[in-house]
Amino acid sequence: MHDIRKIDLQEGILDENDHIAEHVREHMTDHGILVVNEMGAPGVGKTTTLKNIFRHMTLKPYVIEGDIESDLDTVDLKNLGVEAHQINTYGACHLDAPMIEHATHHIPFDEPGIMFIENIGNLVCPAEFTIGEHVLMLVSTVTEGSDKPYKYPLAFEKADLIILNKVDLIPYLDFDEDFYMKGIRALNKDAPVFKVSGRTGEGFEEVAAWLEERANKLEVHEHHHEHHDHHHHDKN
Amino acid sequence: MHDIRKIDLQEGILDENDHIAEHVREHMTDHGILVVNEMGAPGVGKTTTLKNIFRHMTLKPYVIEGDIESDLDTVDLKNLGVEAHQINTYGACHLDAPMIEHATHHIPFDEPGIMFIENIGNLVCPAEFTIGEHVLMLVSTVTEGSDKPYKYPLAFEKADLIILNKVDLIPYLDFDEDFYMKGIRALNKDAPVFKVSGRTGEGFEEVAAWLEERANKLEVHEHHHEHHDHHHHDKN
Numbered sequence: 331m332h333d334i335r336k337i338d339l340q341e342g343i344l345d346e347n348d349h350i351a352e353h354v355r356e357h358m359t360d361h362g363i364l365v366v367n368e369m370g371a372p373g374v375g376k377t378t379t380l381k382n383i384f385r386h387m388t389l390k391p392y393v394i395e396g397d398i399e400s401d402l403d404t405v406d407l408k409n410l411g412v413e414a415h416q417i418n419t420y421g422a423c424h425l426d427a428p429m430i431e432h433a434t435h436h437i438p439f440d441e442p443g444i445m446f447i448e449n450i451g452n453l454v455c456p457a458e459f460t461i462g463e464h465v466l467m468l469v470s471t472v473t474e475g476s477d478k479p480y481k482y483p484l485a486f487e488k489a490d491l492i493i494l495n496k497v498d499l500i501p502y503l504d505f506d507e508d509f510y511m512k513g514i515r516a517l518n519k520d521a522p523v524f525k526v527s528g529r530t531g532e533g534f535e536e537v538a539a540w541l542e543e544r545a546n547k548l549e550v551h552e553h554h555h556e557h558h559d560h561h562h563h564d565k566n
Numbered sequence: 567m568h569d570i571r572k573i574d575l576q577e578g579i580l581d582e583n584d585h586i587a588e589h590v591r592e593h594m595t596d597h598g599i600l601v602v603n604e605m606g607a608p609g610v611g612k613t614t615t616l617k618n619i620f621r622h623m624t625l626k627p628y629v630i631e632g633d634i635e636s637d638l639d640t641v642d643l644k645n646l647g648v649e650a651h652q653i654n655t656y657g658a659c660h661l662d663a664p665m666i667e668h669a670t671h672h673i674p675f676d677e678p679g680i681m682f683i684e685n686i687g688n689l690v691c692p693a694e695f696t697i698g699e700h701v702l703m704l705v706s707t708v709t710e711g712s713d714k715p716y717k718y719p720l721a722f723e724k725a726d727l728i729i730l731n732k733v734d735l736i737p738y739l740d741f742d743e744d745f746y747m748k749g750i751r752a753l754n755k756d757a758p759v760f761k762v763s764g765r766t767g768e769g770f771e772e773v774a775a776w777l778e779e780r781a782n783k784l785e786v787h788e789h790h791h792e793h794h795d796h797h798h799h800d801k802n
């Protein structure tokens with residue numbers, strides 16, 4: 331009994347979430363903002379990854395920080411002069427689109443750029459909820475072990491961009507890169523995998539370049555999108 | 567509207583879960599089996615921790631392996647001759663008590679010992695659901711960073727035993743042990759913290775000794791418990 335009611339309710343929540351996510355995505359596209367949903371397990375270096383990407387960006391970064399509790403990372407980013415806004419979920423295991431819609435009302439998008447949304451540290455639940463992103467950026471690490479794509483397939487399957495962090499520690503680990511890549515490619519043929527180190531800073535220039543290229547394509551796409559939208563409105 | 571219905575339903579599920587968890591706990595106590603709920607983020611070394619504990623155990627180990635998908639760890643453990651049983655949740659972000667109750671029917675508990683239940687790799691959701699454990703064993707690592715107790719407080723608050731794994735990597739990291747311990751002690755005054763390395767094997771002898779001492783106390787407690795239970799049954 332519980333299960334059936336649970337599933338029905340869950341589907342209702344997902345429909346509503348997807349609807350609001352689409353609204354967020356359109357709204358951000360209109361502002362010339364590429365939205366990046368940054369996912370990964372606790373401690374993979376999600377905030378460190380952002381800081382390293384910012385060093386190589388020419389576009390303006392915006393950040394929404396998702397945490398169950400604490401604002402340690404937001405304080406850290408604000409100290410660097412980054413436009414950062416905190417969401418605390420107090421127990422909820424993932425961000426959802428209504429949270430992001432609400433947060434965007436408090437962010438002054440004064441110029442085009444990239445909005446990074448750091449999701450809750452969790453390799454399971456966030457993968458089930460779109461939050462209005464154009465790009466799903468998954469952060470994984472060599473310290474987690476090479477079997478992660480096999481054990482947590484949904485996140486790897488949905489990712490548009492995969493980061494393999496902490497590669498400076500490879501000499502001290504038994505990380506099997508072939509097994510890791512084989513697991514990814516069984517799920518996801520296209521996502522580029524960038525090897526980086528938050529400690530040495532290596533590899534992030536390429537990540538920033540990939541994201542900025544996507545952001546620049548978004549501007550081109552935006553005009554098409556607006557154009558189509560007008561037609562769409564006419565029909566209604 | 568969704569939120570209110572969601573909360574009511576969630577409370578109903580928790581009540582039913584807690585009821586079944588209590589049943590599992592009593593059933594296992596009657597068999598002289600200490601139940602350990604092993605929690606931790608993906609890649610912290612939960613299976614490696616079990617394998618290292620087994621090397622120092624005199625009691626018989628039983629294992630239930632929880633994974634979203636795959637049976638890599640169960641195959642690994644069975645190859646070592648350990649009584650291991652797989653649960654795949656296919657998306658669910660935590661184990662619950664009904665899953666454990668079902669699994670225990672398939673395990674021949676032919677002698678007293680310790681049953682380790684490796685939960686889904688997730689530092690958020692599993693902390694909200696008891697699954698019939700006597701001991702909640704949390705595995706964390708130096709590679710995750712020293713801020714984890716501040717960001718994921720529930721798991722650290724509820725833990726009976728905390729393992730800090732991968733200490734062999736400390737020389738290559740900026741792990742702040744004082745900050746980590748201060749975060750734990752603000753939430754949890756009593757849980758012992760064992761520093762271990764799955765790579766070198768150090769520290770696990772003490773973990774095994776702590777668990778076996780608890781298991782041996784369980785046998786003493788069992789008799790009291792049965793005694794009380796009979797009174798209880800009489801009243802019904």
